[in-house]
Amino acid sequence: MANARRTSLFNSLSYRGREGMWTWMLHRATGLGVLLFLIIHVVETATVIYFPATYDWFLDSYKTGLFRFAELLIFFSVLFHAVNGARIIVQDFWPYVMQRQRQLVWATAAVVVLAMLPVTWMMLAPIFGLAEEPGVERHRARCMETPDAPACAGVHGAGSAIAGEVSL
Amino acid sequence: MSAPAQVVERGVARGGGGYLRPRGKRSNFEVLSWFFMRISGLLLIFLALYHLVWWNLVIGVEHLDSRVVIERWNNPFWRLFNVALVVFAMLHGLNGARYSIEDYVRRPGWQLAVKSVVYTVVLGAMAVAVFALLTFDPATVIGR
Numbered sequence: 001m002a003n004a005r006r007t008s009l010f011n012s013l014s015y016r017g018r019e020g021m022w023t024w025m026l027h028r029a030t031g032l033g034v035l036l037f038l039i040i041h042v043v044e045t046a047t048v049i050y051f052p053a054t055y056d057w058f059l060d061s062y063k064t065g066l067f068r069f070a071e072l073l074i075f076f077s078v079l080f081h082a083v084n085g086a087r088i089i090v091q092d093f094w095p096y097v098m099q100r101q102r103q104l105v106w107a108t109a110a111v112v113v114l115a116m117l118p119v120t121w122m123m124l125a126p127i128f129g130l131a132e133e134p135g136v137e138r139h140r141a142r143c144m145e146t147p148d149a150p151a152c153a154g155v156h157g158a159g160s161a162i163a164g165e166v167s168l
Numbered sequence: 169m170s171a172p173a174q175v176v177e178r179g180v181a182r183g184g185g186g187y188l189r190p191r192g193k194r195s196n197f198e199v200l201s202w203f204f205m206r207i208s209g210l211l212l213i214f215l216a217l218y219h220l221v222w223w224n225l226v227i228g229v230e231h232l233d234s235r236v237v238i239e240r241w242n243n244p245f246w247r248l249f250n251v252a253l254v255v256f257a258m259l260h261g262l263n264g265a266r267y268s269i270e271d272y273v274r275r276p277g278w279q280l281a282v283k284s285v286v287y288t289v290v291l292g293a294m295a296v297a298v299f300a301l302l303t304f305d306p307a308t309v310i311g312r
Contacts, residue, residue, distance in 0.1 A: 032264070035264065038261055050300070059232060062229075082212075134228070
């Protein structure tokens with residue numbers, strides 16, 4: 001990478017390494033992205049201990065629409081990094097599979113796409129009104145069974161709505 | 169992504185490609201870091217996958233709030249699970265960031281500056297998380 005600063009994105013994409021180069025670039029990009037997310041996620045989660053109300057405020061703000069797209073991007077990054085990382089480990093410790101390395105890349109892509117399909121539907125369909133939020137019904141049913149469960153106690157209004165229904 | 173025997177510390181660029189091994193004492197830090205990335209990566213696939221399935225599918229985001237988390241962390245096992253998750257994830261991420269910084273930030277002064285900032289932020293976040301997980305008393309938080 002001595003010439004890193006002189007190598008354009010187009011050069012990297014059209015490099016003869018093809019599948020190997022593309023996954024190498026995406027592995028880096030997703031890895032750095034996940035690290036950035038982790039720093040935010042870890043500090044934000046630590047507030048649950050010292051400032052629980054702040055933590056609940058964070059969770060509420062994540063329920064607004066734009067965060068869904070960001071969260072889907074984070075999920076894709078984690079998923080790709082995990083599957084591609086598994087491929088790298090397999091190739092490193094069983095070098096003879098390198099003879100099939102291009103096929104392994106396409107297998108990686110297939111696994112990622114297959115996992116993305118249902119998750120994308122689950123996360124985005126409610127935003128476009130194509131489906132209910134997947135957790136709402138189950139949350140309600142669970143709170144009917146155990147109204148004193150922690151999340152039903154009305155920290156952000158869910159508990160009080162449930163309590164009203166129960167009293168009817 | 170190369171086999172351990174081929175990992176070469178970056179030294180002087182050699183005509184015809186590659187790098188000469190740097191002079192001075194030889195360290196096997198890079199080989200250890202190569203192994204660490206494979207082992208922590210393999211562990212993280214399982215730890216992070218379980219973490220995602222548990223909080224997003226089993227609990228579900230609708231059902232999640234501060235009390236659910238605190239209740240979960242009443243159990244020392246799940247606190248240690250989270251300590252392991254955050255330590256492996258942060259060290260794996262930090263070493264990955266180090267690879268990128270060494271590749272793209274070539275001037276020694278700038279490299280030191282960027283590394284200092286990134287190491288401080290990542291290790292600081294990790295320290296906050298581990299300290300919080302290991303020292304808090306769930307009983308006092310639930311009462312709030």
